[in-house]
Amino acid sequence: MISETHSALLIVGHGSTVNPDSSPPNLVHAAEIRRRGVFAQVECCFWKEEPSLRDALLLFDSPALREVYIVPNFISEGYFTKTVIPRELELTGRVTERITGQVWKYCEPVGNHPLMTELLLQRAREVAPGVPENETALLIVGHGTDLNDNSAVAAKREVEKIRASGRYAEVLNVYMEEAPLVAAWAQLTRAPHVVVVPFFISDGLHSYQDIPVLLGIEAEPTAAASQREVFRQNPYQLHGRSLYYSHAIGTEPRFAEIIVEQVEAFACDTARPRKILHEVP
Amino acid sequence: MNGRAREWLREIPCRVGEIAIDRGDAGRWILTHRDDRARAELHPHDGAEAAVELARYDDAGNFRPLKTAPNLRHGWRLVLADEQEVERALDFFYPARLATWRSWRAGELRTTPLRETLERQSGMYRVTAKITETQANELVANFCRSDGGCLRTILWRRDATGTLPSTLLPAEKFDPQHDQTGRGEAALPLLCQEACNLLVAASREVVKSTPAL
Numbered sequence: 001m002i003s004e005t006h007s008a009l010l011i012v013g014h015g016s017t018v019n020p021d022s023s024p025p026n027l028v029h030a031a032e033i034r035r036r037g038v039f040a041q042v043e044c045c046f047w048k049e050e051p052s053l054r055d056a057l058l059l060f061d062s063p064a065l066r067e068v069y070i071v072p073n074f075i076s077e078g079y080f081t082k083t084v085i086p087r088e089l090e091l092t093g094r095v096t097e098r099i100t101g102q103v104w105k106y107c108e109p110v111g112n113h114p115l116m117t118e119l120l121l122q123r124a125r126e127v128a129p130g131v132p133e134n135e136t137a138l139l140i141v142g143h144g145t146d147l148n149d150n151s152a153v154a155a156k157r158e159v160e161k162i163r164a165s166g167r168y169a170e171v172l173n174v175y176m177e178e179a180p181l182v183a184a185w186a187q188l189t190r191a192p193h194v195v196v197v198p199f200f201i202s203d204g205l206h207s208y209q210d211i212p213v214l215l216g217i218e219a220e221p222t223a224a225a226s227q228r229e230v231f232r233q234n235p236y237q238l239h240g241r242s243l244y245y246s247h248a249i250g251t252e253p254r255f256a257e258i259i260v261e262q263v264e265a266f267a268c269d270t271a272r273p274r275k276i277l278h279e280v281p
Numbered sequence: 282m283n284g285r286a287r288e289w290l291r292e293i294p295c296r297v298g299e300i301a302i303d304r305g306d307a308g309r310w311i312l313t314h315r316d317d318r319a320r321a322e323l324h325p326h327d328g329a330e331a332a333v334e335l336a337r338y339d340d341a342g343n344f345r346p347l348k349t350a351p352n353l354r355h356g357w358r359l360v361l362a363d364e365q366e367v368e369r370a371l372d373f374f375y376p377a378r379l380a381t382w383r384s385w386r387a388g389e390l391r392t393t394p395l396r397e398t399l400e401r402q403s404g405m406y407r408v409t410a411k412i413t414e415t416q417a418n419e420l421v422a423n424f425c426r427s428d429g430g431c432l433r434t435i436l437w438r439r440d441a442t443g444t445l446p447s448t449l450l451p452a453e454k455f456d457p458q459h460d461q462t463g464r465g466e467a468a469l470p471l472l473c474q475e476a477c478n479l480l481v482a483a484s485r486e487v488v489k490s491t492p493a494l
């Protein structure tokens with residue numbers, strides 16, 4: 001049970017040392033969850049920004065706080081959720097008891113949540129309002145299959161679910177650095193309308209600045225997305241099609257809901273025999 | 282920290298890093314850049330959340346990856362309703378610094394030697410453990426220095442034997458009583474209990490640029 005007096009929430013993000021758009025979605029979701037008053041305390045921490053994951057060890061010093069739920073704001077399980085976060089936060093498993101008796105509970109990353117599919121569809125509709133779905137190709141952009149990263153697996157899972165719904169003329173996975181490449185979108189699709197939704201946590205990942213260039217809507221990576229007009233110029237008329245380019249899925253306000261649900265899922269799950277979700281090295 | 286005594290906010294003006302905290306009308310609080318305290322023409326802001334944007338870019342509009350770097354932008358005035366708001370704003374300006382200070386004051390702050398931080402790294406940062414003593418000594422002096430680098434007071438040591446982080450830094454860099462902005466005023470120290478990720482990343486650059494023997 002989440003308690004508004006004894007439970008705290010820690011949202012863990014990647015952050016960036018170069019891009020100002022990386023951490024804001026985390027801060028926005030945290031502010032929204034704080035506003036709802038579900039937890040006694042809500043904090044963010046970042047791998048590349050402040051407060052750091054190490055700093056987070058100091059943030060929940062009120063003796064009233066009996067438990068801290070950790071939700072990785074990441075698209076998938078991978079190097080960060082399995083290696084970096086447990087190590088930096090000194091977690092020994094899904095449940096870690098500190099010397100003070102405070103218990104830290106490690107929830108699943110947001111990208112694993114079943115609502116993700118619905119959010120991707122919602123985002124696709126919002127970016128291309130009134131455009132018939134049966135004349136539209138939907139492209140979900142992922143990073144690619146990094147050795148330690150399951151984000152491509154997660155992106156494939158979402159594409160399969162959306163494709164199975166039969167709503168869009170075409171639904172495809174594309175990647176930034178491996179085939180099928182986002183840069184080849186015009187060859188990969190036939191529909192007159194093309195909607196591109198990045199399956200990323202923020203608009204601020206360094207590589208994210210390259211997507212508009214790969215799509216052919218910008219000549220070179222320039223300022224951060226927040227400092228450009230790139231989203232306001234939809235649709236782009238290119239290769240005889242209308243191209244609609246969306247913000248990263250993680251900027252969606254309903255992510256706040258998903259973060260809370262990942263905590264609830266953890267709280268419910270502890271009542272059942274525990275399956276090991278995270279290998280802690 | 283609802284209801285907790287804010288002992289750090291007793292002395293007014295309270296100075297934290299480059300920020301001055303003064304009392305305003307009707308129980309309100311006013312935050313400014315310490316350089317701007319006497320300035321009349323300041324852009325007004327209110328509410329703790331405004332601190333997020335104020336802390337994000339420097340005067341030239343560049344992103345500030347290190348919030349304790351001495352490049353806080355000028356020209357603003359932040360009005361806050363109560364002490365709790367002041368604390369929240371400071372958590373945006375200088376994330377986790379109040380919590381670190383509280384822990385240090387309580388005698389509970391654990392510091393981590395640089396070597397331990399580097400040896401813990403994995404992936405692309407694993408190589409940082411190879412940084413030599415000379416390189417680390419120089420890097421920390423350049424990267425963490427208060428004039429142009431970072432305003433934190435370093436509490437960690439270079440290794441478990443207690444070697445100074447850098448012999449090239451002045452002794453004040455390790456003294457929480459010292460005002461790291463160089464103004465010589467009483468200020469709440471921004472404490473560094475463990476090397477930040479930026480220093481780890483900079484260590485990687487140093488190691489990578491070392492020619493293989």
Ligand code: SF4
Pocket residue numbers: 349424425430431432433434435473475476477478479480
């Ligand atoms: S290691 Fe500490 S003192 Fe050095 S730059 Fe990072 S935060 Fe500042």
